[in-house]
Amino acid sequence: xxxxxxxxxxxxxxxxxxxxxxxxxxxxxxxxxxxxxxxxxxxxxxxxxxxxxxxxxxxxxxxxxxxxxxxxxxxxxxxxxxxxxxxxxxxxxxxxxxxxxxxxxxxxxxxxxxxxxxxxxxxxxxxxxxxxxxxxxxxxxxxxxxxxxxxxxxxxxxxxxxxxxxxxxxxxxxxxxxxxxxxxxxxxxxxxxxxxxxxxxxxxxxxxxxxxxxxxxxxxxxxxxxxxxxxxxxxxxxxxxxxxxxxxxxxxxxxxxxxxxxxxxxxxxxxxxxxxxxxxxxxxxxxxxxxxxxxxxxxxxxxxxxxxxxxxxxxxxxxxxxxxxxxxxxxxxxxxxxxx
Numbered sequence: 001x002x003x004x005x006x007x008x009x010x011x012x013x014x015x016x017x018x019x020x021x022x023x024x025x026x027x028x029x030x031x032x033x034x035x036x037x038x039x040x041x042x043x044x045x046x047x048x049x050x051x052x053x054x055x056x057x058x059x060x061x062x063x064x065x066x067x068x069x070x071x072x073x074x075x076x077x078x079x080x081x082x083x084x085x086x087x088x089x090x091x092x093x094x095x096x097x098x099x100x101x102x103x104x105x106x107x108x109x110x111x112x113x114x115x116x117x118x119x120x121x122x123x124x125x126x127x128x129x130x131x132x133x134x135x136x137x138x139x140x141x142x143x144x145x146x147x148x149x150x151x152x153x154x155x156x157x158x159x160x161x162x163x164x165x166x167x168x169x170x171x172x173x174x175x176x177x178x179x180x181x182x183x184x185x186x187x188x189x190x191x192x193x194x195x196x197x198x199x200x201x202x203x204x205x206x207x208x209x210x211x212x213x214x215x216x217x218x219x220x221x222x223x224x225x226x227x228x229x230x231x232x233x234x235x236x237x238x239x240x241x242x243x244x245x246x247x248x249x250x251x252x253x254x255x256x257x258x259x260x261x262x263x264x265x266x267x268x269x270x271x272x273x274x275x276x277x278x279x280x281x282x283x284x285x286x287x288x289x290x291x292x293x294x295x296x297x298x299x300x301x302x303x304x305x306x307x308x309x310x311x312x313x314x315x316x317x318x319x320x321x322x323x324x325x326x327x328x329x330x331x332x333x334x335x336x337x338x339x340x
Contacts, residue, residue, distance in 0.1 A: 003023050005029050007021070007049060008020065008099065009097070009101075010062070011095040012056070012059060018034075018092055019031070019042065028096075048071050048072070050072045075112055076108075076109060077110055080108065081097050081101050113233070113235075117235065124228070124232070127199040160189070163189075203225055207228050215334075218335060220287040221280075221287030226280060243327040246323055247323045247327075283319070284315045291303055296339060297338075297339035
């Protein structure tokens with residue numbers, strides 16, 4: 001009689017994948033390598049079961065494809081798989097660890113993204129790459145000019161404003177060769193600015209066409225970039241059991257070191273999606289500028305927190321609160337209501 005497989009741990013790669021399968025008693029049925037072009041055929045022949053995949057490059061694609069075959073696919077963050085690896089790191093041990101992590105009832109899973117969600121996130125990732133490239137370019141231009149005694153203060157706006165006059169000034173003793181190189185860099189900066197602006201316009205169009213994004217943009221400090229990134233990352237939010245789980249997934253909950261009934265809370269964990277966490281905190285910082293002018297419950301709470309602690313602490317706390325509000329709005333399909 002053929003042994004029934006109930007759970008599979010799949011370690012994905014570029015060409016060779018490792019499959020660790022267990023039965024109802026948790027005993028190993030097989031742990032074998034399968035080539036890329038044979039992977040879906042393996043799952044076609046397998047009875048529907050639970051499949052665990054470590055959340056990494058191409059994981060969402062394989063989750064969608066295997067899910068189409070009737071299997072229940074769950075993605076697990078790498079940091080939650082590591083504790084279940086019994087010995088050295090290799091494909092077989094990784095697949096076994098994924099399979100073991102999948103069996104834990106308290107395990108947290110990463111939402112499987114749709115093709116549309118990943119398309120939106122590709123816009124965000126490309127824009128983020130352009131921002132990083134622009135920052136590096138501005139720093140390089142400022143550094144090159146400083147070598148010739150020409151100083152521009154920090155800030156992209158200052159570089160945009162002061163660079164043309166420096167390049168046109170024939171009396172600043174900037175060598176022709178260096179002037180040409182720096183001029184090329186400045187032209188590249190202008191091109192990057194145009195590309196970033198084009199992506200901003202595209203993101204605004206995405207937000208306009210998204211009912212969920214429009215609703216969470218009602219929250220102070222949440223704009224089109226943050227709204228579309230969140231909705232594309234978590235969908236309707238139901239993969240999280242509570243608002244605190246979502247906040248913890250973003251790394252906005254404090255670390256704990258508690259023992260003997262005494263709770264000790266530290267700094268935020270900074271686990272999870274760095275991009276979303278950064279957007280929420282930056283948005284919270286902008287919202288902090290207006291809380292002193294408002295008299296609603298949340299603004300009073302923020303102002304009280306600002307007086308008791310540092311501005312950055314208040315920004316992170318507000319970001320965590322906004323994250324919980326966003327989860328509730330997405331799950332329940334409600335609008336934002338300001339508490340008086």
